[in-house]
Amino acid sequence: MAATPGRRVLVTGADTFWGGRMIQALEADPAMEVILGLGTKSPSVPFERAEFVRSDQAYSILNRIVTATQVDTILHTFLVVDSTLVPPRALHEINVIGTMNLLAAAGAAASPVRHVVVKSSTLVYGSSEKDPNTFSEDTPRSSPARTRVERSLIEAEGLVRDFAEDNPATLVTVLRFANVLGTDIRTSISKNLSRPVCPSILGFDPLVQFVEEDDVVRALEYVTRERIPGLFNTAGSGRLPWSEVASICGTKLLPLPPVGTRLAIAPLVRLGAFEFPPEMESLLRYGRGVDTSRLTEAGFEFGYSSAGAVQSFIRAVRLRRGAGRSPDSYTYEHDVEQFFRHSRSVVHSGDR
């Protein structure tokens, strides 16, 4: 084993898709000695050696956990970037209050935390007609944020920036991810694209950029492992018109009127035919493109282009359609997990 002591990592949102994926990825890395998952509900995927701690979403017990476990790295994956997933009030609680408490614990006196990694979104750039074609990390927004999710993410990033300023000894990494598509993730966009008809706005065919879910995991893992501080856009190379995304996915476009768009789709959203959060409307009008050269210059290699992410997504959809749904095979049982980790009766492969 390496001479340097292993990393002790705390992952937020361990019960969510991203937290679960990150923990599974970190478990494969022997340099990650201790992995703690923090979540409000039971995890939905099995962990090999990570320990799960249940917490409320405001992380009131976090201070104690950080002190007791002496974690040196916090991986903050629990920022909600799809406003269809949680009620509006919870969005603020999770993104803003949650981040605030997390950073308060990480920045407490004699805190052992030396690296904070935050999974943010390119939603912070917004999407408007005044936008430049490509956003770099330093490009300011060109219009004020109008949706809740954008406002909460901007506020959360502001807290992270303040934290970085107040704690110069702690490395801070923020990755801003483009819209994610992939084999397993379900977002409002992927739900729309996997249906026979998907919404668009009449007369608009914006250029959109995607990142594949594996690249999301790999990017977060990369900056965590290599301890790379900074602010990075993370998206697959290239971008494609929304109409082309729809054709690749084999779905027909339903053109919504450019005026009164929300009014027109509201009944369909109510019926469950489409997902149409407010942040999707501006995206379907003006699209968004980001420059990822900073992350590639830091040594990260993307596995998928934007178009590749779309293809990876639709191939998985076709497989699911063809093969039927695989049954939910895992239920978290606290006692069982504790038994496997701590009982003297369990024979660990390292001990034999």
Add this chain to the structure above:
Amino acid sequence: MAPARREVATRSRPSTEIVPIRVTPEDQETPEDPRLSDVDEWGRSEHMRALARQLYEPIYSKWLRVEWEGLEKIPAEGGALLIANHAGAIPSDAPVIMHGIEKELGRPVYGMADYFFRTVPVVGTLWSRAGGVSAKPDNAYRLLHDQHQLTLVFPEGTKGPSKSFTDRYQLRRFGRGGFVEIAMRAGVPVIPIAVVGSEEAMPIVLRLPAVARALGVPYFPVTANLLVFGPLGIPVPFPAKFKLRVLDPVTFDVPPDQERYSKSRIMDEAEKIRGRLQETLYDMLRSRRSVWFG
């Protein structure tokens, strides 16, 4: 303090779990390129351009009978910022310059215009597919510096096409000289192009600012074309003879990629270019015998 690393024995899993959805990129056969169109990151499509060129060619060579002078001054490769005078309610100068250079030099031209275009359904999309880009300094820098493209910009902005026919060929203010600053930062030359014919192709008789405000458009003109051709006159220009003259490229001996450039130097250079362009326009008008035949 640190506990020994442990491999927990593999838990038994229900035998019903048989469908591995996850396929790692390595053991997947390399899928074919998923792209279905040739739309680039600017929204430009070479297919659409080719179609637009095919449709525009008769207008270009038969209707407007475009003639170029000094086309060889436009470089065959490398970035350059093309600027021109801007006129006519729906200006014909942009498509004429883009079409002409693509036809003669075989290299794409990205035409910059007010972001207002993006907000108009259908028009905005077609404009983008045909090589239109919104006039943001970031966009110009990326096109010129990073991608070495020809980029066309009209420094007068909407003040050019919105002026009345009585002000024809009188250059408006060149913005705040932003085009000079971008050329300096990107380290590319500015190539001015004087266009004669655009003013007469679609002269503005009357402007209706109240209608423009109500519709949220930069200007709302009543054109002579509308009065002569009726509704057909909205898109159709008069067959004025188009003559274009490319001026000598202007280079600035300043290092590229500076944080700031002298504002007075920028304004001086912009004013100098404007003066030369205005002089060239007067010169071309002096030798023009007929609006329709040149």
